[in-house]
Amino acid sequence: MLRYTLRRILLTVPVIVGILLVTFAIKSLIPTDAVTAMFEGQVTEAEGQQAIANMRAKYGLDQPWYVQFGRYVEGLSHGDLGTSVRTTRPVLDEIGFRYLKTLQLTFTALGVALLVGVTSGIVAAYRKDSWLDVTATTISLFGISMPAFFFSLLVIMVFSVWLKWLPVMPRGWEALLLPAVTLGLIEAAPLARVTRSSMLEILGREYMRAARAKGVGEAALLLRHALPNALLAVATIVGLQIGHLLSGAFIIEVIFGWRGIGELAVRAIEWRDFAITQGIILIGSGTFVMLNLVIDLLYTWIDPRISYETA
């Protein structure tokens, strides 16, 4: 077990290095950099020549790619993710507070997703093939069948404009409400599906029939006997969802004005600001890789019957 753990941890290193290399490769493919992106449309090259040269020199953008790569890695070793050309602030500062906002959104949305998803999964499993099943499935599939931005705009129009339950520009905790609910509904579908199938599988098992024969009530059967076992599978899915969501649900963030790293990624792309983009890639993929690792290890720890190779 320990050897497996060490091996898995070591294996994350080539993945991260691979990601960094791919990022730098992409950078060399894209014709504009942050400096030209800043000037274009406002200042012609003739006017801006000197200013552009100054900026390139200051941020090291006039160096060959391997020099830039070397500098970047060296900076990483003491926690420096570089400085953004556009905002002139350290990348770590830019990403830092945005990441917290993404965390807030992610976990609140997951709460909603669990509530809606698990509930509809239970209902659907309990009354398989009935109209209740179809209804519960419809609700759970609703979020995942709409294009995210259409859904987001719809939610804003319904709740802020038509029903007026929330102001159009909410502040404080109210600002978290709509994006979390929207994202939660979108992420509920996989949870509903897994809950439904896990519940179905468990409800069909021998010991369930035995419990029913003993006279255990329906609700107790569902909630106290079947559900906890089904939740293991749900937990795995949730873990993977967190990993994915922490890269930022950028559409939700942009439309609701929730300043997380997804929205930052969209802006960084517009700005062609590679320092920020690299930082987000690093943090996003780093989180995903770490989380995957933790889940894999937890899974093998909880259920030693699972062969390591099928992870």
Added chain:
Amino acid sequence: MFRRMVLLAATLGCLVAPAWRTPARAAPARAADTVLHFRLGEDPETLYNIKSLSLTVNSVLGAYLLERLVYFDATGTPQPWLATGWTVSDDQKVVTFKLRSGVVFSDGTPFNAAAAKSQFDLVLDKANASPLLSRLGTLRKVEAPDPTTLVFSFSAPYAPFFANIAQAGFGFNSPTAIAKSGDQYGRNPVGTGPYMLKSWVPGTEITLVRNPHFQQFRGDALNKGAPYASQVVLTVISEEAVAQAALESGELTAANVAADAIDRMVQNPQFHTVINKVVTNLYFVEFNETHPPFNDPAMRQAVSFAINRDAVVKAAFNGYAHTANDPLANGIPGYDAAIGAKYGPTFDPAAAKALLAKAGWTPGPDGKLVKDGKAAMFSLKSYSGFEVVDRTLSVIQSNLADIGIGTKIETADWGSFYPSLLKPDWDIDLMRWTSSDPSILSLLFRSPGHRKATLENAAQDDILDRCNTLMDQKARTACVGEAQISLLQTATIAPVASDWVVIFTQANVKDYNLDFFNNLIPGDIQVAE
């Protein structure tokens, strides 16, 4: 049992939901405590003007926080603001300003020639890598011989100077504050403007309060005293639909509105409409002159005559724009309507067809023209992400098809489109440019041109170069007039339209005034009960 649980949950849900109803936040109405709510399309990446060219950054700094040496009045002439007057030397290479005394930054430190000099020195300093350096042209050094005198020395006359220093980029920051905040100054700007920064929730909201040290020196301001509104809150809303909704719910005091929503709101008595038709933007068509057929001025003229500018204004801008037949937008000093009327293009497909026929194009199969065995099929490029551009392209495509020219529309986001014009494989593009100074003509069209696609034309280049060296306004205007005529005669540019600035304010808002460059003068705004 299960069914009962479901019902219970549903009932509870229905009871709880309406309790979340919160009334929309409207501006409080007490006159002494008025708060203005405005929208920003994006969060400013910094509020340190020397680090940025962004329009959002400059609009926030320029309207509320920082003041400049001069402003431009309604006739497009520079007027004293923080300067009281200036002289230009005989060789036109030295400009000397006299500064106002008694002006104080919001942190209490004095504004004087030394403070002003430090602003320009920071831009000139290579180590700061300021993008604003591009707007100082041939400036060599700035000197402050005494606290109210500022001397600019240029290596060659630089005509765009006055227009440039009137922009927010050269608004004055308190040197003391810069020294104190260091790297963090971009989050804590300090200026002499009517408001000062109270708080900034990054990405969401900027709150400004009255600057107690402020004195109004602008001649074009209606309110000569302290601003009427005590606070200004700028909220970042990136989605158009959401911004419109916020305006309608009363949460925004005023906002720009996309062309298509204007009709609906103009009828609505809840709003006042402020339309500014004197603008500095221009949509125009330009050509790749480095290879046939658009190296031939007759071809370019033909395209220019084929475009139905009225249709563009109607379809793309919903009527909230005006047609342009002059290479300068009507808000740029030096614009001359008479030139456009006399030398500019009109909608004349017949003339276009005649020009094409004379150039050797004959009607071919399926309605397209043919010359030397090749059908008339050209690439029409522009930038993506804006419906007005897409619609303008569609209209132009249709207009050109009517005279037998086929076009293939290619759009890409600005960051891909603009560099792609340096490659020779395009024919026609639709461009939009905003500028406050007529030097834009030489920047774009003096050969080899901003995309290296303009052929050398000694006479035209000569005029354009000369215009940039004339510091005397009358002489410069005359020269710029010649430049416009030349550009129209060679059809280097086919102007299309300029869109208007349309702003809706709540009905109880008075004196929402914009200056010559369409920047807000916030101190004038009053909100009635």
Added chain:
Amino acid sequence: MSAALMAGEIAEAAPRATGWRWLLRQLLRHKQAQIGGTVLLVIVVCAFIGPYIAPYDPLKVDALNRLLPPSGAHWFGTDELGRDMFSRILFGTRYFALICLVSVSIAAGFGVLLGLIAGAGSYWGDMAIMRAMDVVLAFPFILLILAVVAVLGPSLWTAMIAVGIAGVPNYARLVRGEVLSVKHEEYVEAMRALGAGPVRIMFGTVLPNVVSAIVVYTSYAMPVAVLSASALSFLGLGAQPPLPEWGAMVVGGRTFLRTAWWVVACPGMAIFVGVFSCNLLGNALRDVLDPRGT
């Protein structure tokens, strides 16, 4: 995206195919399959006959008739350039079908191949492929797209290729898991004993048993592909105007949400209906092919 989670579930389901006719009969009895399948059939039919039954030319600009609400003449109204929405929606079915087909083919094609090689091949091959898949998976989706667009330029094909690439790791993982679980089964050992080469074993024996898992997963991968492609339109990196692709239409019309809701709502609902049906069909396939469900 959330399709990654499907891969995990389906690998556990270990379904077994028992004949296409049986499958079809089972599906036709399943409510979700009935609804989902019918709608998808309609979409596919429209994709073929759309050009013949569309009342107007979807690309014809008519500046005088902009933003007309739904009426007898224009069932879904007109858009900001006066084009008939109904015709555009009809033509859009082709792009819907195209995206489903192309993105999933790329993802499945490469993914299945890589998964087979990883599962059936050597240890180092497995390691290398799986780490490469990890790199692709870990990359934030939006930046993966940017990479592809940077090379190929924005267009519908670029969007489909990018979405396809993003989908490869999930297929690879799915297939690899399946291969590993049947690797040591008796019938595979038997084939090996009989002297069959690894390629024959892979394609002849292992693959057919993995097919049902792939099929079920594909029915979930298609909606994800469509939604991802429209997410790209949101960034201006996908289908370019004037293409009547539903995602691009929703994004292009979003400023009209308050003034001319049909410009946004019609393509938005079209996407919803299409994707929802795919999901229903996927649910049904899973129920039918999963022996552990009651």
